[in-house]
Amino acid sequence: xxxxxxxxxxxxxxxxxxxxxxxxxENTAFDYFPWYQQFPGxxxxxxIAIRPDVSEKKEGRFTISFNKSAKQFSLHxxxxxxxxxxxxFCAASRALNYGGSxxxxxxxxxxxxxxxx
Amino acid sequence: NAGVTQTxxxxxxxxxxSMTLLCAQDMNHEYMYWYRQDPGMGLxxxxxxxxxxxxxxxxxxxxxxxxxxxxxxxxxxxESAAPSQTSVYFCATQPGQxxxxxxxxxxxxxxxx
Numbered sequence: 001x002x003x004x005x006x007x008x009x010x011x012x013x014x015x016x017x018x019x020x021x022x023x024x025x026e027n028t029a030f031d032y033f034p035w036y037q038q039f040p041g042x043x044x045x046x047x048i049a050i051r052p053d054v055s056e057k058k059e060g061r062f063t064i065s066f067n068k069s070a071k072q073f074s075l076h077x078x079x080x081x082x083x084x085x086x087x088x089f090c091a092a093s094r095a096l097n098y099g100g101s102x103x104x105x106x107x108x109x110x111x112x113x114x115x116x117x
Numbered sequence: 118n119a120g121v122t123q124t125x126x127x128x129x130x131x132x133x134x135s136m137t138l139l140c141a142q143d144m145n146h147e148y149m150y151w152y153r154q155d156p157g158m159g160l161x162x163x164x165x166x167x168x169x170x171x172x173x174x175x176x177x178x179x180x181x182x183x184x185x186x187x188x189x190x191x192x193x194x195x196e197s198a199a200p201s202q203t204s205v206y207f208c209a210t211q212p213g214q215x216x217x218x219x220x221x222x223x224x225x226x227x228x229x230x
Contacts, residue, residue, distance in 0.1 A: 006159075009157070032217050034217070034218070041223075041224075042223060042224075043121075043207050043209075043221030043222050043223050043224055044160070044207070044221050045220075045221065046218045046219070046220075049217070049218070089159060089160065093217060103214075103217065104150075104162055104165065104175065105160075105162075105217075105219060107159040107160040107161075108159055109157060109158060109159040110157075110159050
């Protein structure tokens with residue numbers, strides 16, 4: 001059972017355009033929603049994260065939009081650059097001590113973003 | 118300050134062979150994780166540890182064992198490797214209960230023939 005569904009699988013955007021990646025979750029107990037960025041041959045690294053008490057969080061060109069009622073959240077990359085070309089993973093975790101899971105992250109399957117110059 | 122390191126970086130095994138992957142961290146983090154990454158599958162949790170001497174099963178634990186004898190090291194063992202275990206393995210650490218950011222190592226690419 002996939003608890004975090006991510007789309008699209010791949011995305012091609014022109015330089016300067018807006019990249020949008022979407023994720024949907026099922027478990028209403030999730031309380032932490034991070035996005036990780038992974039370059040080829042490297043491990044993932046935290047890009048930005050949000051909690052469900054806010055609807056939007058912005059850090060530079062990266063914005064998370066969160067819709068609690070729809071159980072969806074998305075990553076927007078403004079003014080996309082070739083250096084943003086990477087694979088992006090959304091994730092979610094439950095509150096700590098919920099069912100003994102210790103708040104383990106559940107990842108989406110990833111979106112490969114290519115930004116064309 | 119090396120962060121999270123993984124040994125080895127690459128390995129080729131034959132079916133039935135055994136091996137151990139080592140994850141080492143110098144950040145004094147309490148929690149450590151082992152994930153596998155397969156094309157189109159995202160990151161799937163194999164085993165994790167919330168402190169020295171503790172381990173627990175994740176989503177895909179079958180065929181793997183782990184140990185956390187020292188706080189800074191988390192070992193992942195394959196007792197009898199199978200082609201289905203061909204994957205890229207990532208170790209990650211997390212400071213503890215209050216901080217949820219995970220820090221990933223560079224990965225180990227394992228091929229089982």
